[in-house]
Amino acid sequence: MEAAAGAHFSGLLPSSPSSPSSADVDSSMQHFVIGVSGGTASGKTTVCDRIIQQLHDHRVVLVSQDSFYRGLTAEESERAHDYNFDHPDAFDTEQLLECMGKLKAGQSVNVPIYDFKSHKRCSDSFRKVNASDVIILEGILVFHDQRVRDLMDMKIFVDADADVRLTRRIRRDTVERGRDIDSVLEQYGRFVKPAFDDFVLPSKKYADVIIPRGGENHVAIDLIVQHIRTKLCQHDLCKTYPNVYVIQSTLQIRGMHTLIRDRDVTISDFVFYSDRLIRLVVEHGLGHLPFTEKQIVTPTGSVYMGVDFCKKLCGVSVVRRMLSCSNNPYRKSSGESMENALRACCKGIKIGKILIHRDGDNGKQLIYHKLPNDIAERHVLLLDPVLATGNSVYQAIELLIQRGVPENRIIFLNLISAPEGIHRVCKRFPSIKIVTSEIDVALNEDFRVIPGLGEFGDRYFGTDDLLSQRFMAAV
Template sequence: MDSPSKSVVDMIEASSGVHFSGFHLDAQDSSKKLEVEQPTSSLKHAQKQPFVIGVAGGAASGKTSVCDRIIDQLHDQRVVLVNQDSFYHNLTPYELTRIHEYNFDHPDAFDTEQLLGAMEKLKHGQAVDIPKYDPKSYKSTVFPARRVNPADVIILEGILIFQDPFVRELMNMKIFVDTDPDVRLARRIRRDTVEKCRDLNMVLDQIRGMHTLIRDAEITKHDFVFYSDRLIRLVVEHGLGHLPFTEKQVITPTGCVYSGVDFSKRLCGVSVIRSGESMENALRACCKGIKIGKILIHREGGDNGQQQLIYEKLPKDISDRQVLLLDPILGTGNSAVEAISLLIKKGVPESNIIFLNLISAPQGVHVVCERFPRIKIVTSEIEIGLNKDFRVIPGMGEFGDRYFGTDDE
């Protein structure tokens, strides 16, 4: 939002009859938007009971960061934070045996009655014991409950707190945190595997679900492009994590020193026309203003035929840059070898090339790695192999035709 930011205190005071339309927390992440619904009760009523703020949003959208900012603005008030995650149901022995099929993002995964009971007590000035859910054992009986005392403001945070009408009715203010789905998915993969100790296979099912969609011959072009873009964004972001970096210290707005890293700024992309051009938008979204070169390779006699370089347009200083080579399909590896050979002839060190693609046939990976052992390949799935016509199977067909809408049908 471009309007001047308002403090949460101002918003609470304004709820006594003055309408407002926007709420801004000066979030540094431009991909995060906050949508706030008008308070449902007046300050006169809130004087007898705590003011309840609901903060919802998709998984890994940044709800915790928003709550922290609200608490910081309410430093003169007594504030308590209640997380919906604390009210997960304890899994039964049978559910534990089928944990890979359990949906933690469904309303039935939460004990909403227990949540309502706890919130009602807090609203009426009573202390309450909030469960401490253990994501390793999937139970809330492993650790002692957390005693929460009454407060002036209660913040209720969770992905589905707006789903139940009785929970919504408790809230004086509702905030929804809207973050780019690709950013949320990347954050969630990292969080669920590292912080919540969930099986990597459970997280990878999300990626496999998108693969299932784009491989379906009956999917619409719109959906094919949408889910392909999401997968491409993940591959690009993972590839950027392989770039060399140096340690760097910066001064934060609070005057503190933060020790972090500084990635190489000498970076460019090179797309293999034309399928590789489908990956350019994701790269530009991650690296603003990045230079992107082009390589056109013609295949004589099918997928395993003679490769001929037709056109190339590369940055003049490409030999001094880290190069992200873009091509969504790695089949026989012949086109990739031709493209990589050109980059090396232009002076790019082999170790400075990262090859990004969506699917790779084992034969193509072997060909590229045997020829260029110091190159890195980042892919979202390894295929079964190649058929007699040297087409990737199970594959996803002619990716460029499906993405750009130029297939025969």
């Protein structure tokens, strides 16, 4: 590849062995890679900083392409003013690929540190970067090589006026890199502008998002951050079934899941944090109900255009019973644990019951239901804290449909879902919505969700097998 303009030194350093391409990356790892490109001093760093600040609930790391400049030899350093630092060959792309491939595969890496005054790498020091939820790679030429582009989940091009970029470049290079204005202007005219026209600007076509005005464009950055948050909490099953929704994961939510999954947590803490998570699930589920526009007048006499809640709504909790050794039923796990959160969000809401008999895993049988008479005219929030095999919910949905409830008016709310249950429900009822706080790994041989949280009803209501047997003995 020829230089954009002026002299360009080739053969600076021998290339390292080819690094893994995107096909070699472990696809099971959930790391979101964002590429941020644009002309010199276009505002790429500011955009990256704004994204990092707004994604404070997630782990975010920033990797700069500038760290991968090839170090100049002694001879090349003497003629540094003739060297084209904006040419693709000025970067060690092979090492960049290796580092990014490891980060995306969940491994930590040592990123080189480049000294812009001596034009050499600091041989004794590196910056250790750990794999994170979001990995941002920024640089003027990060879109130039297809192998680098293929590692990215989102590509952002930061656009800025040429005069603005030149002004910023002069300020940066004189203050941060110890150069005088004349050398900066000479370098800009000989190398920077021609390289932008030949390499940077043509790569703009690969961008998914173009941000005019750089870091000053708060609207664009807000939209990008919202998209990233959505992708981060989107399980692979959400891509397969667009009717499955997982509430946005934050450190608070992960912390509450840690508490309720701990086998040694106290009953009071289990109930408290379960209620908090259930409330979030319920509120997210309510967001999928239809709304109508409503104009009101505020106490200041101003007109406010808002929305009105869906009026025709009810909840239905799924209650299960299992047989003990004495063939007498007792309650094991119940959607009743979710009723308080629903009542707190929807004042005066009607709540029905569906009781499912459970003998092992295959003996599901509907034995009781009490539903509003006009349920066919309502949107239904179906409540069950854990979706395992999906058998109980399957029967509950069948009953609701038999009672005249349209499938697309059913929203199933739960705390934890197993993939097997999601497959079963969504394949049979593709129009219902499932809202959960987390999708777990799988079911074990006993049809229990793994890693799961045990028998939710027992833990929530303070019962266990021994206590239940004592109760049955007394009866």
